[in-house]
Amino acid sequence: MTAAPRPALGGTGSPGAGDGAPAAPLPRVLWRALTLSARRTAGDAGQLALNAAFYVLVTTVLAQLWKAAAASLGGEIVGYTAVALVWYIAATEMAVNSIPIHLIPEIGDDITTRRIEVELLRPTSVMAVRVAHTVGRVLPRLALLTVIGVPLAWALGGAPPRPITLLLLLPSLVLAMTLNVVLQHAFAALSFWFGEAKSGWFLFQKLVFVGGGMLLPLEVLPQGVAGVARYLPFAAVAYAPGRLSSGHVEPWWLAVQAGWLVVVGGLTAALFTGGLAHMQRQGA
Amino acid sequence: MAALQVWWMTWRTAWLAAVANRRGFVTQITIMIVNDVVWVLFWVLVFSRVDEIRGWRLGDVIVLFAVLTTSAGVVLGALHNSRQIADYVLSGKLDALLNLPGPTLPHLLLRRVETLFIGDAIFGVLLFVLLGDPSPGRFAVFAFGVVCAVVIQVGFLVAAGSSAFFIRQQEPGEMGLHSILLFSSYPVDVFGGATKFLLYVVVPAGFVSSVPARLIDDFDLRWAAATVAVAATVALVGRQVFQLGLRRYTSGSSWV
Numbered sequence: 001m002t003a004a005p006r007p008a009l010g011g012t013g014s015p016g017a018g019d020g021a022p023a024a025p026l027p028r029v030l031w032r033a034l035t036l037s038a039r040r041t042a043g044d045a046g047q048l049a050l051n052a053a054f055y056v057l058v059t060t061v062l063a064q065l066w067k068a069a070a071a072s073l074g075g076e077i078v079g080y081t082a083v084a085l086v087w088y089i090a091a092t093e094m095a096v097n098s099i100p101i102h103l104i105p106e107i108g109d110d111i112t113t114r115r116i117e118v119e120l121l122r123p124t125s126v127m128a129v130r131v132a133h134t135v136g137r138v139l140p141r142l143a144l145l146t147v148i149g150v151p152l153a154w155a156l157g158g159a160p161p162r163p164i165t166l167l168l169l170l171p172s173l174v175l176a177m178t179l180n181v182v183l184q185h186a187f188a189a190l191s192f193w194f195g196e197a198k199s200g201w202f203l204f205q206k207l208v209f210v211g212g213g214m215l216l217p218l219e220v221l222p223q224g225v226a227g228v229a230r231y232l233p234f235a236a237v238a239y240a241p242g243r244l245s246s247g248h249v250e251p252w253w254l255a256v257q258a259g260w261l262v263v264v265g266g267l268t269a270a271l272f273t274g275g276l277a278h279m280q281r282q283g284a
Numbered sequence: 285m286a287a288l289q290v291w292w293m294t295w296r297t298a299w300l301a302a303v304a305n306r307r308g309f310v311t312q313i314t315i316m317i318v319n320d321v322v323w324v325l326f327w328v329l330v331f332s333r334v335d336e337i338r339g340w341r342l343g344d345v346i347v348l349f350a351v352l353t354t355s356a357g358v359v360l361g362a363l364h365n366s367r368q369i370a371d372y373v374l375s376g377k378l379d380a381l382l383n384l385p386g387p388t389l390p391h392l393l394l395r396r397v398e399t400l401f402i403g404d405a406i407f408g409v410l411l412f413v414l415l416g417d418p419s420p421g422r423f424a425v426f427a428f429g430v431v432c433a434v435v436i437q438v439g440f441l442v443a444a445g446s447s448a449f450f451i452r453q454q455e456p457g458e459m460g461l462h463s464i465l466l467f468s469s470y471p472v473d474v475f476g477g478a479t480k481f482l483l484y485v486v487v488p489a490g491f492v493s494s495v496p497a498r499l500i501d502d503f504d505l506r507w508a509a510a511t512v513a514v515a516a517t518v519a520l521v522g523r524q525v526f527q528l529g530l531r532r533y534t535s536g537s538s539w540v
Contacts, residue, residue: 050455054462060479061470068337068474069330077333198400202315206322210329220329 029124030132037136048144055097055145056152062089062215063156078219084246085217086157091169091245092214092238094149095176098142099184103134104204107188108197111275120276127185127272134181142177146170153245161247168251172241175257179264180208180237186268192275207232213239217246233260287386295362295394302397309399316403317410320353323469324411338473343417345471348497350412351426352468355433355492357405359441364398366438369445369526370457376535389526393438422500428508429496433468435515436488440464442522449529460487468492488514 024032041048066085070077080088100106107130110116119126153160160166187204191197209215212234218226229235240253303309327349331342340348359366372378372392381391412418412426444460447453467489472480483490491514495507 046453046455050459053459057463057466061466061475064476064479065330065337065470065474069334072334072337199311199315202319206319210322210326215326216329220333222332 026124026128029122030128033129033132034136034139037133038139041137042140048141051097051141052144052148055093055148058097059090059093059149059152060156062093063153066216067157078217080217080219080246081161083157083159084161087153087160088217088242088246090149090153090156091173092242094142094145095173095241096180096208096214096238098138098145098177099180100134100137102201103181103184104188104197104201107185108191108200111188111191111197111279112195114279116276117279125269125272126276127189127269131178131182131185131268134185135178138177138181142173146173160245162249165244165247165249168244168249168254169241171254172244172257175254175261176237176241179233179257179261182261182264182268183233183237186264186271189268189271189275192271192278207234208237211235212237213242217242233264236260287384287390290385291390291394294391295397298395298397302399302402312400313403313406316357316400317407320349320404320407320411324349337471340471340473343415344497344501346411346415347426347500348471348493349469350408350416351429351433351496351500352408352465352493353404353411354408354426355430355437356465356468357401357403357408358430358434359401359437361398361401361403361405363393363434363438364396364401365392365394366441367445367457367461368396369442370448370454373446373448373529373533374452374454378533379535388530389442389523393442416500421503425500425503426496429499429511432511432515433492433496436492436518437464439515439518439520439522440488443518443525446522446525446529449526449532463487464489464492468494471497488518491515 063086066077066089067082070080070082070085075082077085116126119129122129150166184204187200188197190200194200210221211229211232213229214237218229218235218239220226221229230239236253236257240257243250244253324346327342327345330337331345335341365372369392372381378388378392381388381395384391408430412423416422416426418426441457441461441464445457447456464487467483467487472483472490472494475483480490491511495511498504499508499511
């Protein structure tokens with residue numbers, strides 16, 4: 001009996017490299033992973049309710065804060081009116097709060113305990129399947145937060161500054177969420193070498209909270225810092241949907257987000273391939 | 285007396301376990317301090333654009349944040365299981381504590397120390413000492429505020445987590461934690477009308493950070509007494525809900 005070719009290190013073996021039975025093509029595997037986890041999340045009403053309640057709390061609190069700040073300056077701060085700020089916060093919170101908060105530690109845990117090794121048995125990319133699975137897990141949450149977020153922002157702030165930008169908001173949210181998931185995989189992959197993911201998790205959160213504009217528009221940062229922050233992928237995760245939602249007709253943010261998705265996707269794939277190879281070299 | 289000794293031994297063991305890995309202990313504390321510095325940076329950035337928000341200036345918010353991080357650090361670090369009650373109830377881990385002498389709740393609360401959040405407590409004290417314009421009087425009120433805030437948070441988390449005894453869900457406990465910490469992170473005057481009322485009464489976040497911060501700047505005996513009364517009430521409610529739930533507890537090791 002001829003031994004079947006072993007999947008390449010990092011689980012990036014070509015489709016069809018399994019034990020006799022032809023493997024499903026990669027897009028179909030990813031689609032299955034995505035839809036299965038999406039269905040599972042959609043069925044978890046308790047977790048969805050918690051997620052929605054937390055979103056409403058955070059958005060309400062931050063919207064009140066920024067409205068109060070804008071009011072103390074006569075109704076406008078760094079070029080944003082109180083209404084624009086409310087819509088900004090509602091969108092950034094949709095994009096970021098849809099992601100499970102402990103995603104990086106969860107992936108890091110799978111890496112440090114070597115549970116991830118089992119996934120090498122699949123003749124597909126470990127990282128791609130994981131990302132597809134997580135995107136599927138997040139999509140129902142993002143849909144729910146969008147459905148809640150739009151009327152919430154309307155109630156807290158008033159009508160959207162430019163309703164047309166809400167059309168851009170939807171694809172921007174999906175791109176932001178996907179990029180966020182991939183970025184979190186990249187940060188978690190560092191635990192292949194460092195043996196823990198918690199530090200990376202805290203670092204990532206803060207980079208998105210402040211450097212990515214989740215808590216405040218980047219214009220609030222000192223000019224030089226804001227200039228740098230705009231060119232980092234974290235801005236594409238939070239600031240981009242916030243900017244569009246707050247009435248700025250800037251469709252190029254979608255291209256920026258897609259570009260970052262390609263770059264960060266490649267980097268994360270490389271980190272996973274290198275990390276899994278490193279793990280195999282270390283042995284049991 | 286025997287119960288006190290067991291509580292002390294339990295807590296001591298939890299601390300020894302937490303500091304056993306010296307390097308990990310220091311790393312985690314450092315991570316949390318860096319994390320908190322970013323929050324201070326957030327406030328500095330906000331107040332770089334506005335002088336004050338509804339009567340709160342940067343210095344006031346720094347004091348508020350010092351009270352919150354110190355108290356939350358004590359609650360989530362030294363009394364970590366205050367946020368794990370639902371997990372203990374639903375997984376049946378509570379069984380192991382029922383044979384111990386004395387009331388079960390203190391055993392549960394003192395059983396685990398989480399290093400990461402000890403960093404919050406250290407940061408809060410450092411923040412107050414460095415930027416809170418400390419004096420013996422202000423420090424005494426700071427300590428008073430922190431103690432009250434700890435009691436309120438523990439009582440609230442115990443009550444919220446104990447809902448798992450009745451509805452067998454973990455979510456209300458989680459939501460309780462998020463809501464009290466979130467609302468305590470901002471000056472209560474940022475909110476208006478009904479929300480403000482809720483923050484003094486339903487989720488007593490106003491008494492966790494805003495009232496102690498105001499007391500440090502301008503001590504008022506009536507507000508201090510109100511804070512003590514709220515802390516005592518919330519602690520009592522937490523204990524009662526836990527006790528009531530415990531009577532219904534039939535272990536999480538369900539056969540069905």
